[in-house]
Amino acid sequence: WLAWITWALIALVGAALLAVVLGPHRIGDYMTETDFYGQYAAGARGIQRGHLDPSHYGVVGPGYEIALALAGFVLPDLFLAAGLLSVLAAVGTLALWAALLRQRGDARLALLATLFLAANGTFFRYGYSVTTDGLALLLQSAALFALLARPGPRASLLAGALAALAFLTRYNAGVLLPAGLLAIAAGAVRRDRRGRDALLFTAGFLLPVAPWVAFSCARGSGVSFQLHHNIAYEVFARSRGIPWDTYQSTMQSQFHGLADVIARDPGAVIGRMFFNVGDHLRLDAARLLGWPTAICVVLGLLLAATDRTWRRLAPLTAAWALLFLALVPTFHAERYSLALLPFYATAAALCFASPRFALETTGGPRLWLKPALALVPLVLSVTASVRVQARVMDQLPVEVLEAARTLRAEARPLDRVIARKAHLAFHAGVEPEAFPFAATLPELAASARARGARWLYFSWPEAETRPDFWYLLDTTAVVPGLTPRWESEGHPAVLYEIGPAFGAVPAWAANDTLRALHTARAHALVDPGALLNYGRLASACRRLGEARWAYERAVPFQPRNAALQVALGKVCVQLGDLPGALAAFREAGALDPTSVDARIGLGWALLFAGRADEAAEAWRPVVASVRDSATLLRMAALFHAMGDPVAEAEARTALAQLRGGR
Numbered sequence: 001w002l003a004w005i006t007w008a009l010i011a012l013v014g015a016a017l018l019a020v021v022l023g024p025h026r027i028g029d030y031m032t033e034t035d036f037y038g039q040y041a042a043g044a045r046g047i048q049r050g051h052l053d054p055s056h057y058g059v060v061g062p063g064y065e066i067a068l069a070l071a072g073f074v075l076p077d078l079f080l081a082a083g084l085l086s087v088l089a090a091v092g093t094l095a096l097w098a099a100l101l102r103q104r105g106d107a108r109l110a111l112l113a114t115l116f117l118a119a120n121g122t123f124f125r126y127g128y129s130v131t132t133d134g135l136a137l138l139l140q141s142a143a144l145f146a147l148l149a150r151p152g153p154r155a156s157l158l159a160g161a162l163a164a165l166a167f168l169t170r171y172n173a174g175v176l177l178p179a180g181l182l183a184i185a186a187g188a189v190r191r192d193r194r195g196r197d198a199l200l201f202t203a204g205f206l207l208p209v210a211p212w213v214a215f216s217c218a219r220g221s222g223v224s225f226q227l228h229h230n231i232a233y234e235v236f237a238r239s240r241g242i243p244w245d246t247y248q249s250t251m252q253s254q255f256h257g258l259a260d261v262i263a264r265d266p267g268a269v270i271g272r273m274f275f276n277v278g279d280h281l282r283l284d285a286a287r288l289l290g291w292p293t294a295i296c297v298v299l300g301l302l303l304a305a306t307d308r309t310w311r312r313l314a315p316l317t318a319a320w321a322l323l324f325l326a327l328v329p330t331f332h333a334e335r336y337s338l339a340l341l342p343f344y345a346t347a348a349a350l351c352f353a354s355p356r357f358a359l360e361t362t363g364g365p366r367l368w369l370k371p372a373l374a375l376v377p378l379v380l381s382v383t384a385s386v387r388v389q390a391r392v393m394d395q396l397p398v399e400v401l402e403a404a405r406t407l408r409a410e411a412r413p414l415d416r417v418i419a420r421k422a423h424l425a426f427h428a429g430v431e432p433e434a435f436p437f438a439a440t441l442p443e444l445a446a447s448a449r450a451r452g453a454r455w456l457y458f459s460w461p462e463a464e465t466r467p468d469f470w471y472l473l474d475t476t477a478v479v480p481g482l483t484p485r486w487e488s489e490g491h492p493a494v495l496y497e498i499g500p501a502f503g504a505v506p507a508w509a510a511n512d513t514l515r516a517l518h519t520a521r522a523h524a525l526v527d528p529g530a531l532l533n534y535g536r537l538a539s540a541c542r543r544l545g546e547a548r549w550a551y552e553r554a555v556p557f558q559p560r561n562a563a564l565q566v567a568l569g570k571v572c573v574q575l576g577d578l579p580g581a582l583a584a585f586r587e588a589g590a591l592d593p594t595s596v597d598a599r600i601g602l603g604w605a606l607l608f609a610g611r612a613d614e615a616a617e618a619w620r621p622v623v624a625s626v627r628d629s630a631t632l633l634r635m636a637a638l639f640h641a642m643g644d645p646v647a648e649a650e651a652r653t654a655l656a657q658l659r660g661g662r
Contacts, residue, residue, distance in 0.1 A: 002107035006098050006114050013118045014091040017127045021083035024393050027401055028079070028130050030421055030461055032335055036130040037422035038432075041078050044068040054216035058226030062212070063139070063169030064132040079426070082130035089134035090127030094118060096141040097342050103149045104312050105353070112349035112374055113342070116296075119378050121385030122288055122334045123341055125392060132170055133338050139166035140173050140323075140339060147180055147201070148315050151189045156197040160204020168208060171227060172339065175322035177205050188315035228258040230330040235272045236264065238331050245465050249437050276328045283332045288341065290384055292377040293348050300350030307356050316343060348377070397423060397459070399488040403495045404428040406486040407455060410497075417455035418448060420462040424495075430455070439468045441479065445503030456482065459493035460526050471515065472496075473522035480504040492525035517541055524550055528557040532564060539571060547571045562592035569601045573608065581605040596625045604631075607638065616642050623650045629658055 028036050043056060043065035052062065071081040094114055102110040117123055126133040139162055147159035163180060166173035183189060184198045232255045237247040255261050262269050285294035304310035310317075320343040327336050352374040404427035407417065416431045417424055425432030436447040448456065458472040471477045473492050475484045481502025486495040508514040517537055524534040535550030551568040558564050569584030582605050588598035599622045606615035619635050626632050632655040639648035 002111050003102065006102075006107070006111045007095075009111070009114055009118060010091060010094045010098065013094060013124075013127070014087060017087040017090055017124070018084075020128045020389070021080070021087055025083060025128050025396070027396055027398060027423060027427065029392060029396055030423075032126075032133075033130050034421055034423075035132075036079070036082060037426045040065055040068060040082070040130070040132075041426055044072055044078055048072060052215075054212075054219050059230075060132055060170055061168035063165055064135055067135055067169075079130060083128055086126065086128055086130065086134035089138040090123065092138045093134075093141045093342070096138075096145045097346075100141075100145045100149045101313075101346060101349075104315075105309070108371065109346070109349050109353040112353050112371065113346045115374065115378055116293065116345035116348045116381070117342060119381035119385060120289070120293075120341060120345070121381070121388035122338055124385050125388060126335060126338055131335070133335050136166055136170040136173060137338055137342075139163075139169055140176060141342065142166075143176055143180070144316070144319060147183065147189060151197075153193075153196065153200055156184070156189065156200040157204040160201040161207050162204075163201075164205045164208040167205075168212060170339075172323065172326040172336075175326045176319060177202070179319035179322045182318040183315040186315065186318075227330070228255060228261050231258070231269070232261045232264075234276075234329065234331045235261070235269050239272060273328055276332070280324070280328060280332050280337070284337050284340065284344070287332075288334045288337045289344055289348075290377075290381060292380050293344075296348040296351040296374075296377050297344050298347075300347040300352075300354070303354040303356045304347075304350040307354050309350060309354055313346065313350075316346065319343070349374075397421075397491065397493075399459070399491045399493050400424050401427060402488065403457065403486050403493060406495060410485060412454070414452075415455060416451060416453040417457055418451070418453045419457035420459075420465060424457050435462055435466060438466070441469075441505055441509075442503045444469070445481065445498075448498055448502065454498055456496040456498055457493070458496065459488075459491070463522065463526065470522040471518040473525055474518045476521070477506070477508065477518035479506050492522070513541060517543070521546070521550075524553075528554065532558070532561075532567075535567060535571075539567070544571050544575050548575065560591055562588040562595050562598060565591065566595065566597045566601055569598075569605065573601070573605055578605055578609045582609070596622045600626060600628075600631055603635075607634070612638060612642065616644065616647070620644075620647050623647060624654055626651075626654060627658065629655060632658065 028034070039056075043062075046052070047062075047065055047069035054062075056062075067085060068078060068082055071085050072078050075081040075084070094117060097117065098110045098114045101113050126137075143159050143162035143166055146155050146162055150158075159180060160177075163173065163176035166176060180201050181198055184194055184201060187194065189197050229252060232251070233244065233247050236242075237244070237251060242251075255264075285291060285297075289297065301310070304313070320340065323339050323343075327339075330336070352371045400423045404424055407415075407424065407428035407430060411428060411430050414431065416433045417428070418433045418435055419425065420435045422432040433448075433451045433453050436444065438444040438447055456472075458469065460473075463470045463473055472479070472482075473494060475487055475494055479502075481499040481504065482496040483499060484494055485497050488494070508518070517534075520530065520534040520537050523530040531550045531554035535547045535554065538544075538550060539547035548568065548571045551564060551571060554561075554564055555568070565584045565588035569581045569588065572578070572581035572584060582602065585598050585602035585605055588595055589602065592598065599618050603615045603619040606612075606618060616638055619638070623632075623635060626635070632651050636648050636651040636655065639645075639651060
């Protein structure tokens, strides 16, 4: 019955992943799934046409694109095909590890490990994402299953071939070759046939790899690994706060291979590697697993070591260690550590599957109570996973799909669109062009003409990486030769059609104030925290309607900010909206009863509304605190008209002191 529960759980996870793929995951994110749009989809289409370029695979192997191309023959929508491929990979990974642990351990361990794996937010996320991670994990799991759960000559050969396919999907899986040989040498497969099994495992690994190497050499490109850039970026850029785009534009050309990276500063490279060992363990615990599960991992290893349970699972240790060390040279990322997750899940499960401290019942059927304690870390993991998926869905650039509909309707054959990411080009069916490293409009226009681009897409990724063009998010900043054809109402983004006049510098760009105003408005569209600054700048420039728009949009994000309500009230007064001004000043007074500005503003609004008695009542308590001569003069006149000599004298005294101070 434990096995049936395990299979039911796997089916439930598969159904949940399928619901995400067919539901909210309509477009890839701007982070990990960018490679699908920039590389994998185009590579798969090329393979479908019979074109396979070995030089294309310096960071990842051809395995994923080949699988995607095959899936594309069945389902032409490559994005949907990639999502379904990840679902199948996730379900297959769960099934293989459950079967492996049931054979090398028991059904209780298999169920608990499946629960820890399925509850993990990173595992679930890459169970629907259009990335190489799910397929690589499936092939890695299949290789270990074939080697450790199905001993025999054919299984050793198959395990080697599957390890090779995992390597040709993600190169870090190449450590499965030495890991498998170590397991065979230790007698984990068959003690009487170690030599033959090692040869068969190696032969199976070479079966796919050798033809690929030969094919690559025949094409003249050879096998080219570009992973040294990950190491160079980690050591010389990221550790110093330098972003990837800056590394690409200023440092990448300095490193042609691993030797160049080491020669640059051997001490820095070695020091960073030692630092990363501990740091990756810490980050795996904090980000990949969560501390409750990480504690279970440590306890599980300790319990398994004392009751010798781990002896049956010892062959997994070499693969776990080597896969971890393969990730140490590069920067940490949860998706990279996904390859380690089944091992972590197994160790966490051992904490509750070990017979030590089992809390066994007496006086009836013998049951362990300890596995029920696993609900605590599992519930916490599921809760964290729900938050992860919600955040991922919230950050999906769904506005690109709307822009794609406009572009698809208006595009001509062979049209090209400039954008930081290739998402729009893929969904609109046009050719992508990378956003150039330009700093001025003439440079950007020259690049567009050189590439034959008719469209320019600008959203927050473009603004963040090309800050000289922030103002392009603000369509009120008219730029010659750029005609807005679509503008997002939610996440800020604009699709421009490029005309012949593009490249001329707009007149407003020479005015520092106007340039700052348009840039501030663009920032406010992206970051609600910038709305207040934009409102103040717009108010200073007498653009009162824009200032009010900024202040009103800022209120939901700063509902307790009395100064914001005062600023909104002042703008409403200047616009003649006295009811709006009164509401704002009263709200400011409610938020901060000591606010002098709120009472001054309320008094002016009431006075303009013809409610002199109420204006005098609002002003009377703050006369001595006013530091504006025009307001004090008006106060004195009002109090005189109201027959209040005491308040009038106080206002005139304050005015005299103010003028005397000047």
